Amino acid sequence: MxxxxxxxxxxxxxxxxxxxxxxxxxxxxxxxPDFRSPGGLWSKYDPMEYGDIQSFRRNPGKVWRMLLDMDHLLQSAxxxxxxxxxxxxxxxxxxxxxxxxxxxxxxxxxxxxxxxxxxGHGRSARCDGCGRHFPREHLDLKELPPRCPCGGPIRPNFVFFGEAxxxxxxxxxxxxxxxxxxxxxxxxxxxxxxxxxxxxxxxxxxxxxxxxxxxxxxxxxxxxxxxxxxxxxxxxxxxxxxxxx
Structure with missing residues (x-):
């Protein structure tokens, strides 16, 4: 070497x-872990069921259960x-x-x-409806999905499958x-x-x-x-x- x-x-x-x-x-x-490796996120969650933007929009609360696992990894690393x-x-x-x-x-x-x-990144999030931005530390994750004052679901500022x-x-x-x-x-x-x-x-x-x-x-x-x-x-x-x- x-x-x-x-x-x-x-x-x-x-x-x-x-x-x-x-x-x-x-x-x-x-x-x-690499998402695609054994023990990675996609070994626990179907990427098209949890990682696609349309999946998030159909059921943001369900997708946020995966996002909490991901958030824990990011915060502890x-x-x-x-x-x-x-x-x-x-x-x-x-x-x-x-x-x-x-x-x-x-x-x-x-x-x-x-x-x-x-x-993208996980340092902040935004409303999938009105686009308002929120620092990660300001999110209330006791109820899923977190909601914007406008009522829209909040999503992380990274790229889901199906997004540009x-x-x-x-x-x-x-x-x-x-x-x-x-x-x-x-x-x-x-x-x-x-x-x-x-x-x-x-x-x-x-x-x-x-x-x-x-x-x-x-x-x-x-x-x-x-x-x-x-x-x-x-x-x-x-x-x-x-x-x-």
Whole structure:
């Protein structure tokens, strides 16, 4: 692994515009299982029954029972060494920013400042009727679903199945990957569109793809230039050390 880590470190140090793309795998070491893994959320709840926006609108109280489980995971998790390593790379101006598919806000809590949240976040919620926003800590979850003063059901500010990616997040992510010369892909299988398109776009613009993932993904044989088959925390901590940071 040392040779691969050094190659990745050298490539990042010589880059002009490096960006990270992160998925569920980076937060596994923080105690948040990948939704699709054994023990993950979708092993307990049918994703189309609980994760689709139309399911929420048909029965928001039922979907909120799943959301409470998810909220507990997000509230109890803490950043791990992988999150701190990416924050350090940004502070050292080696990394321009992070595009994340996660809704856990762990990148920000670790110190990252330039974060595009492709699928939204759980820090706040909004009324599905009138659109009024509420901080997470102001929600009354004793009765489900929580209700807006207008009477509408309140939903988290992340993207359900069947919803579009927020336009601002999608446009910013596209700007970054179209410009980057190194894309650091961490903990994502890159199979869920449209986030799965980002490495393809970056590669098409000539970017060097570094993939960190314990298991090979669909990217590995087709787009990845340098594959490091290690957990994110171990690999990114070693990467920061190899740069002398």
């Amino acid at each position: 040392d040779r691969l880590i050094q190659q990745a470190a050298d490539r990042l140090l010589s880059s002009a515009w490096a960006v990270a793309l992160t998925g569920a795998g980076i937060s596994v070491e923080s105690g948040i 803490a950043p791990n060494p992988a999150h701190y390593a990416l924050a350090r790379l940004e502070q050292e101006k080696i990394l321009k920013g992070v595009v994340t598919q996660n809704v856990d806000s762990l990148h920000q809590r670790a110190g990252s400042r330039k974060v595009v949240e492709f699928h 990616i927020p336009v601002e997040a999608q446009n910013e992510a596209l700007r970054w990957v179209e410009r980057c010369d190194v894309l650091l892909v961490v903990g994502t299988s890159a199979t869920v569109a449209p986030a799965s398109h980002l490495p393809i776009i970056a590669k098409g613009r000539g970017a060097f793809i570094i993939e960190i993932n314990p298991q090979e993904s669909d990217l590995t044989p087709t787009l990845t230039d340098l594959y490091i088959g290690e957990p994110a925390g171990r690999a990114l901590s070693a990467l920061v050390s190899a740069m002398g940071l």
